[in-house]
Amino acid sequence: MSLLVLVVAVVAVGAWLYVSANRQLRHMDALAGYAGRPAAGKGTNWLLVGSDSRSTLTPQQRRDLHVGNNQVRNTDTIMVLHYGDHGPSLVSLPRDSYVPIPGHGSRKINEAYADGGPKLLTRTVEQATGLRIDRYAEVNFLGFVQVVDALDGVRLCLDKPLRDEKSGADFPAGCREMNGTQALAYVRARYTDPDGDLGRVKRQRQLLGAVADEMASPDVYLDPSRLKRVLDTSLAAVTVDDGADLARVLDMGWSMKRIAGGGGTATTVPVLRPGVMVSGVGSVLRWDETGARRLFQALRNDDRIPTSGDK
Template sequence: MAHIGQPSSPPSPSSVAVYRAGRGPRGRRRGRCSWRRWILAVLVALVVLAVAGGVALYGWAAERVRHVGALADYPGRPPAGKGTNWLLVGSDSRAALSPEQRKDLHVGNDAVRNTDTIMVLHSGRHGPYLVSLPRDSYVRVPGRGRAKINSAYAQGGPRLLTRTVEQATGLRIDRYAEVSFLGVVRLVDALGRVRLCLERPLRDAHSGADFAAGCHRMDGRQALAFVRARYADPQGDLGRVKRQRQLIGAVAEEMLAPGVLLDPSRLLPVTGAGLSALAVDNASGTPELLAMAWSMKKVAQGGGAAVTVPVAAPGVAMGAAGDVLLWNTNGANRLFGALRADVAIPTSGTD
């Protein structure tokens, strides 16, 4: 032991070597800092790669968005309200289907353009709200008198259908999206099936639906049969619009699930199938589609509401138009008035 006042023994060469090699307390601190810097560098690199991949995917998707002239100004067009209104349309055109596909999907050879699905998606301070307009709704088609609402698409395509919906509801339609028969099949198959549930068995020879009560993981062909069935449904067209909303919500929820978004091997084919299935108005692109998809997912998860326009009488015989569906005028006016003002919608009389 060194006496007080006497110099201590000099450090041994081995201990000096240990400290110089960075193995003492100060060296350990330097080592920890080096590891932190390395981890930070790796994280930054991963973020950069993720952003670069996202930008590349965004650009790739933007080039593949298909557009259609669906919106136009005209005298007496409803003024813009609060929030954003999408018109969502399911086209049942068979032009792109081969004879084998028509047989497999239980659809005929009718080449007339038609639509089985017509919905308004409203997003704003309240909602989002998804409102189904049954295809047999009896409304005034501009320039053609009163007829079923889906006949507007058959006679004048997206632009006449949009104008018909605007005139019937008093809503300004801001965005338009259309999906085809074959597009539904391909998108669901790219997702690897979607989960759809039934309270009672559904069997319909016209659509090919044959499902027991309960939940099912359905492929594209089965999902299409699920939403097209109406002849065996005691609610007819009203039952079908509920299943249409269920399918749209299930697809949106599946597309935006982490298992798709975080897996490039799934994200690319799903995105490609979704874009090939869709056509949107000329002013809409990838940002608008993403916003619409998030709104649909929110509806599917119980946020907002999914309803049908209030109905006064279904199955009313109307001459050459056949059996039509009449809206409850007061209930419909309250519903669409709430959407125009972007306030909470009334739920009485809607389903």
């Protein structure tokens, strides 16, 4: 009887948390129809965006996070998460990718967000990849820090030391627990990384996997008070498209958890070579058109994606 009471109590708490969380979920108008939009393929495609908007940061937070007062809204993270009949796939689109932005010519892909917000970024990604984006999720600077802190930090392992004065990163090689500020510094570092933007996207995927793994740990979901704190913080940090509900967000989170546990694939869109200078644009990454076409065709067909061993 005591076991039955416990099960009923857990189910009741879970149902209450679900209803409460669904009411808190924030939405935005991020997807739009237009002439020539790619047709829907098999499976579901999420566009995951990390916004570097600083409008919500206090002066002290800007100092702690090593960011200035620039209010231009760009994106530090752009990823496509796909899931269907096969294991989930996560593809990073480096922010310096040189692609056509509708109405603005060819520029770095992250500038689409500054030029036209989520709708233009989504359209840019769709036209560059040939994929129909079904769902959209965005996390901002401060929200990201608060989510990691609500989890009491995440464990990350470095193969070699990482130091970057501009991001605030200063970490020795080895494994360590990082709080939100440290984790943000870790993923934003790129100026002292010989791989530049490509190195940063690897760290972004590593951190997303660590966060998803920690969120799905028994220490969180078996502790109702901690679970509520993590849910409340996460829901305050994320904004999704108008058609996404909590069930779809949980599907997305579960797919990220599977990737973190080795049950999926993570890679970066193939590039020809880094650091190509374009007049009036700066240093950009040009995609390998043949490799990129094969990758996105596999996603459209819900096939296993080709990778180069890039995790």
